Amino acid sequence: MAVAASGSFYQDFDLTWGDHRAKIFNGGQLLSLSLDKLSSQGPTHDEIDFEFLGNLSGDPYILHTNVFTQGKGNREQQFYLWFDPTRNFHTYSIIWSQQHIIFLVDNIPIRVFKNGESIGVPFPKSQPMRIYSSLWNADDWATRGGLVKTDWTKAPFTAYYRNFKADACSWSSGTSSCGSRSSSSFSDPAWHTNSLDAPSRRRLRWVQKYFMIYNYCADLKRFPQGFPPECERSRF
Ligand SMILES: *[C@@H]1O[C@H](CO)[C@@H](O)[C@H](O)[C@H]1NC(C)=O
Numbered sequence: 004m005a006v007a008a009s010g011s012f013y014q015d016f017d018l019t020w021g022d023h024r025a026k027i028f029n030g031g032q033l034l035s036l037s038l039d040k041l042s043s044q045g046p047t048h049d050e051i052d053f054e055f056l057g058n059l060s061g062d063p064y065i066l067h068t069n070v071f072t073q074g075k076g077n078r079e080q081q082f083y084l085w086f087d088p089t090r091n092f093h094t095y096s097i098i099w100s101q102q103h104i105i106f107l108v109d110n111i112p113i114r115v116f117k118n119g120e121s122i123g124v125p126f127p128k129s130q131p132m133r134i135y136s137s138l139w140n141a142d143d144w145a146t147r148g149g150l151v152k153t154d155w156t157k158a159p160f161t162a163y164y165r166n167f168k169a170d171a172c173s174w175s176s177g178t179s180s181c182g183s184r185s186s187s188s189f190s191d192p193a194w195h196t197n198s199l200d201a202p203s204r205r206r207l208r209w210v211q212k213y214f215m216i217y218n219y220c221a222d223l224k225r226f227p228q229g230f231p232p233e234c235e236r237s238r239f
Contacts, residue, residue: 010167020137024159034164040135041097047074049127051104053095055088055162056081056145057153064088065216067145068106070116072125078231080114081217082210092165100172101128105199112199112207113214119233134169138162 011031018025025036042050050071055064066082086093098105104127106114118126138160142153199207211218219225220234 035161036136041132043130072127079219082214113210122232124233
């Protein structure tokens with residue numbers, strides 16, 4: 004069975020918090036609030052994060068990413084964006100397959116978390132995920148390490164979402180069958196092999212070279228005893 008949901012915020016999302024602060028418009032196609040986590044629940048939860056760290060007007064935003072498996076995270080990578088994310092809508096995607104988790108911005112891969120079960124790194128695969136969106140105050144750490152404080156005279160702060168899409172492939176006895184919406188980057192076979200194809204590797208290298216500003220796998224101060232095992236593997 005193939006599943007492809009051209010998402011409706013009415014059908015696929017529950018507003019669990021924030022009362023009138025979350026709004027759905029345009030017949031379910033537009034949500035105002037903020038996207039951050041793809042997560043399961045419980046102490047051994049898995050979580051895949053996109054977080055946008057705020058800043059003073061005109062200064063760059065940081066896109067913060069993390070991967071938790073079996074309750075353990077500490078796998079941050081941060082990026083400057085090559086555009087101002089507050090000016091226009093952009094596409095932020097997560098491709099989650101047996102082989103890897105790929106984070107994409109406007110269909111450009113920015114980060115790959117490979118399945119490292121063979122080297123003892125748990126991979127999220129046994130728990131159903133949900134998407135969570137939220138907007139929260141983190142001016143104790145997220146805004147230049149807490150230097151920039153939220154200016155509440157500018158409130159309310161609003162984030163908008165549109166064109167939510169969820170595609171899934173079912174998996175049985177070694178073969179998968181996928182939803183076949185060709186517009187979706189998910190159905191691109193390039194994402195479902197063990198390693199990225201050459202153009203994707205090139206784009207990933209470009210982003211990581213010019214826009215990645217923090218990589219836990221390069222933070223010696225933090226891991227003086229040696230990097231986590233997944234850091235020893237190739238990036239793609
Ligand atoms: C905010 O702007 C400053 C100055 O340009 C920059 O150094 C910093 O990385 C930006 N982002 C955050 C979240 O601190």
